[in-house]
Amino acid sequence: MYCFTSMVAILALFQCNPEVRAQAKPRILISTDIGGTDPDDFQSMIHLLMYADRFQIEGLVSSPFGNGRKKDILDIIDLYEKDLGKLKKHSYGFPAPDALRKICKQGAILEAPYKGYTTATEGSDWIISCAKKKNDQPLWVLLWGGIEDLAQALHDAPEIKENIRVYWIGGPNKKWSINPYAYIAEHHPNLWMIEANATYRGWFMDPESPKNITSKAFYGNYIQGRGAMGKDFINYYKGDIKMGDTPSLAYLMKGNPDNPTGESWGGSFTPIDRSSRTIFERNTTTADTVATYSVVEWWFKGPKLAIPADSACFTLDVSGQSWPGYYLGDGQYGVRYSPKQVEVGAYMTHSSISELDGQKGKYVSVAPWPGKPSPDDYILGRNWYGDRTEPELFLGTQQGAKTVSKHREEYLMDWAKRWEWLK
Structure with missing residues (x-):
């Protein structure tokens, strides 16, 4: 009876105490090239804020390339503020808009030179500050664009790699951030890193999706007419679903993030000991x-x-x-x-x-x-993970993409329920 009573008390504390509940949420810092060369980050930012009750968001950093700036993040937070009243009717724990604005930081704007880093930015300093907080949980650094600010943070405070876990949407971003990537792979090979170069494409490649949730159909069926964020969504790819960066967040939403080789909404990955x-x-x-x-x-x-x-x-x-x-x-x-x-x-x-x-x-x-294998390869540590290589997990030429696309109906219909909250 005593054990049962104690358990009830613990559960009651968890439900009633906001600080206890917040600690149970994954700690995340997003680095995004929103407003830059690809508008899909606006879609991903809307998705993030619609699930903001499930995370302890510690940083929103504007990362490099194109015309993207911190203001683009702030613009989406303004839309979130308009929809917040409806969201709060359905779930506890959505952060206040001003609290989100305070953690928006400007990161690097120009690409790093050959050595892979330059000088500190507001964004790289914020990564260091968040990573150094005393906390039993790791800080998940979710990279939606350039990797310059992470490389700078690791150069300036290499000890932070013990406290962070990184999920990077690579692919085209790797092409643009090739110099900081080379720096990290060579000088910080023991970083805990998921390098998703192709897996993420399963989020929007939908050759076998039901007709109601294809990339073109989802907006009209579930987003249109729902809140300020829904009204804005049509401005990006005419509402067609891309959101190529969202798998980094989805990885923490469904699955065991401590096990990259397992099943998750953000994909399944394989350990790699070298980078080509x-x-x-x-x-x-x-x-x-x-x-x-x-x-x-x-x-x-x-x-x-x-x-x-x-x-x-x-x-x-x-x-x-x-x-x-x-x-x-x-x-x-x-x-x-x-x-x-x-x-x-x-x-x-x-x-x-x-x-x-x-x-x-x-x-x-x-x-x-x-x-x-090549003698020029970067030799990596034990906690670097890449796209799965099994032929049956390819979608076309995109390796590992089926490890995300197999969950497409489940995660999109979960999101559709949240859009209903904004009607």
């Missing part, structure tokens, strides 16, 4: 094969210039996009790239330095990642 990397000291051809999502480096010889190492002095153009190349010192120049898909790619360099101008070549990228 290939260095070419020449131009490449279609005879040169690299793994999709790998780090590919081209090194070129040129004049010994009296400029600082890490100076950007040429560009590499691939598929209509450009990446800066850097002076490495002693007449050596280098540029990194990461192919985001299976492809035959072509590149060309441009520079006012004649030896670096007009260098061109091709390459072939293939799945799965990591690819065949």
Whole structure:
């Protein structure tokens, strides 16, 4: 009887004491390129705030690329504030809008140079501050865009990696953040990291979805006419569901986050002990094969210039996009790239330095990642996880994507219930 009474008392304390309840929620910090090159982060931010009662949100950091800024996060919080009254009728624990505004921080705006870091930002300092809080729970750093602020935080306070767990939506973001990724993989290989380069695509790839929840149908069936956030949702992809960053949050919503190899709404992953990397000291051809999502480096010889190492002095153009190349010192120049898909790619360099101008070549990228072992690979620790490689878990060329898409009806219909709250 005594044990039973004690258990009832503990449960009552948990239900009535907001501080106890808050501690049971996963601690999360979001780094997002909302407002940047891809509008899907607006969709993911709306989804996050509609589930904000289930998390202890400690940071919302605007990460780099394009025109995205902290204001874009604040704009969505303004919409959330309009809908908050209806949300609170259905669930305890939604955070106050002003509390969310206080934890919005501006992170890096420009990409990191070849060394992978530059100077501290408001965002990187906030990551450090949150990670150093005394707490029995880890801080989950969910990366929806560039990885610059995390790399800067790890450079400035490497001890924080003992207190954080990272789920990064890589793929295209890895392509843009290739230098800070290389820095982290080389200098912080013992980071607890889920690197989702393709798995996340199962969130919006729906070849077998019921007709009512296809990416195009979901808005009209469940979002349209529901609250300020629902009214705004049509502005992103005309309401078509993408939300490619949401699997990082969903990973903490359904499943055991301590076990990345298990089942979860955010996917299932496999431990990896290396990250594919290939260095070419020449131009490449279609005879040169690299793994999709790998780090590919081209090194070129040129004049010994009296400029600082890490100076950007040429560009590499691939598929209509450009990446800066850097002076490495002693007449050596280098540029990194990461192919985001299976492809035959072509590149060309441009520079006012004649030896670096007009260098061109091709390459072939293939799945799965990591690819065949290379002496250039980054050697990783015991807690780095990547996309599953089993052929039966591919959706098209996207490895591991079925580990998310298999749960599509369940997680979308759960979200549909919350949209009902806003009618």
